[in-house]
Amino acid sequence: MSDRLARCFARLRADNRAAFVPFITGGDPDRATCATLLRGLPEAGADIIEVGMPFSDPMADGPAVQASSLRALRAGTKLADVLALVADHRQHDPETPIILMGYYNPIYSYGVDRFLSDADKAGVDGLIVVDLPAEHDDELCVPALSRGLSIIRLVSPTTDDERLPTVLTNTSGFVYYVSIAGITGTKSADSAEVASAVVRLRRHTALPIAVGFGIRNAAQAAEIARTADAAVVGSAIVTTIQESLDDDGRATAHTVERTLALVRDIARGVHGARDS
C-alpha cells in the first residue's frame, strides 16, 4: 500500500471516523478550474481524492459522470494533463492520497510502463481501472504493485464469496464496494444492505472498505460512514459542477465555490457520523 494511504487510514482509525472521498474528473470543466478545485478539496474535508481520467466510452458510469468526462475531453484534456494536474497539486499538498479512476484504453494507448512511471512520479497513490477485472491482473495490476502503487478493486453485490478471494488477491490500499448493482449515480444505496455487505467483506479482507456509486448527500454519506471506512461521492459533485456552468458550458464565478460547499457539507456528514 502507498505510504500516504496507510498513514491516512491509520489516522482515521485513531480518530474513529470514516474517510470522505470526493470524485472529480481531471480537466472538468477545464484544467485551471479543476486545479483550483483540487487545491480546495482537502481544506473542504476530503481525506482522499479520486480523480477521473476522462474516456470517450465510460461504460460503467451514469449520465452525470459521462457528461463530466465529455466536458473534460471537449476542453482538450489528455491523459498527460491529468497526470500534470496531480503533479502540480502535489507541490502544495504532499499528504492527501490521490487515486486515479478510469478505463484501460487511454492507459494502454499511453503505454502501461510509461503511465505507471509517470503516475508514480506525479504523486499518484492508487489506481482504479474499471474494465480490468482480476482475470487481467498481468496487464497493469502486477506491474503497478511492484512500483508501490495501490490497485483498488471494485467489488460489487454480484461478487459472491466464492469469487471474492480472486478479486481481493492483488487488491491493495482499500477495497471499493459498489453499493448498487448498476452504473454510477443512478440509484441510492440501501444502508442496511451496505452494512451487511461490509460485514461480509471484512470476513475476507483486513483492508479498509470504501463504499460508493449510490451516495448523493450528507445524510446518506453519514449512514454509510457508520459502518464503512470511507464514503465515495462522485455524481452529486460533478452534477454541481455542471449546474454551475454558463450556457456555453464554461466555468463561472460559482463553480468552485458551490462545488466546495457541497463537499464541505458531505464531509461534515461523514466526519460526524460516529459522534453520537
Place this chain on the structure above:
Amino acid sequence: MTTANSFRTGPDENGNYGIFGGRFVAETLMPLILSVEKAWNIARSDAAFRAELDEYLRDYVGRPSPLYFAKRLTEHLGGAKVYFKRDELNHTGSHKINNCMGQILLARRMGKTRIIAETGAGQHGVATATVAALFGMPCIVYMGETDIARQQPNVFRMKLLGAEVRPVTSGSRTLKDAMNEALRDWVANVHDTFYIIGTVAGPHPYPEMVREFQSVIGREAREQMTEREGRLPDTLVACVGGGSNAMGLFHPFLDDKDVAIVGVEAAGKGIDTDAHAASLTRGRPGVLHGNRTYLLQDDDGQITEAHSISAGLDYPGIGPEHSWLKDQGRVSYVSATDAEALEAFQLCCKLEGIIPALEPSHALAHVMRMAPSLPADHIILMNMCGRGDKDVFTVAAAIGVSLE
C-alpha cells in the same frame, strides 16, 4: 511471429486470440459473464440443445439458405464465377437471426426472462425482437438516435414485434454508443437479463459463441459448393463491420490453405479521410466493449467516431478474431467506399433482381473490382448477408431521388 498450425482452434480458455479478445469488463459483470460462459460450454456439447437449435433454424429461419450462381453478374464482370450465399433470404432478412436464435435458447436455459440488445442498422434488433416475440420475452433494443433516423423501417418493425426501442443520445449516437448503453442496462439488471450481442465482439465467450452460431453459413456453403462444383471456392468475400457474417462464412474454411479469404471494411468517404469505419486498415489495437481489438482511436486512446453509409458497418471496432486473422496474415482485409457500395447496390438490383443490403454491397463492390481480371474457372463465393429493403430510403437520398 509464428504461424499457427490451425486457424480454427482459438480462443484459449480465457478468450484470447493471441493478444486480442479477453474479458475487459467491470467486476459487476464478471460473475455474469462467467455464468454465460459456463452455460454456453454445457449447451454447445449438448445434443438436445443442438437439435432444438437445428429445428428452429430449419423450420423458422428457413435454413439452409441457398447457394446461388449469379450468372448475369458473372457475365457482366467477364471473369471469375460469382456465387452468393443467400443469407438475405433468412426470416427477418439477414444472417443476424442465426445468432439470435442460438442466444435466446441459451438465455432460456439459463432461466433469464428479459432480453436486451444493441443495434446499428436494425437488422440485429429486428432479429432479436423476433426471437423475443417467438418466446414471449420482453425485449429492449438500444439504438443510436442517428441510426434511428436512417433506419426507420427497422425501427417500426421492432415495435411491431413488441420490442421497446430506446434511443441512445450519448456520443456519436450510433452502434458503439448503443453497445455502451446496453452494457449499462445489463450491469443494472444482471439478475434477470440476457444480453444478446449481435456480432463477434464483446467479452469472452461472446466472440466465440456468435462465431459458432454464425458458422452454419460456412458449413452449409462448403457442402453446397462441393456438391455444385465438386470443389471448394477459390476466394471468399464478405463485408466486415463487427464481423459476424464474415466470421460465419470464413471460419469453416480457415484451414483450407488454397481458399483465399477477403474481408471488406467500410471506407466511408475514403480511408484517407476522417469519415470511414476501417478499423483494421486504419486503426490500432486497443480495449473497448470487453475485448482487445483493432479500434479507431485518437493519439490519446479516445475512441473516434466511425462513418459509413451502412449503419451496420458504422462501428469503430471489429471482432477480436478478425484482428488476429489479420495479424496472422490468413485473411486479407480491404475496403470499399460509400460510393463503390452504392454502385454495387444498383448493379445487383438490375442484373440479379436482388436488392442487397448496403452492408454486403461493400463485399460486392470488392467482387466487382477483382472478378474481371480473374480466369473463368476461378470461383468467388460472396456472402449476401442481408437484403436491402431497409436501405431504400438511404439509397434514394444518396443518389438524389426524392420519395416524398
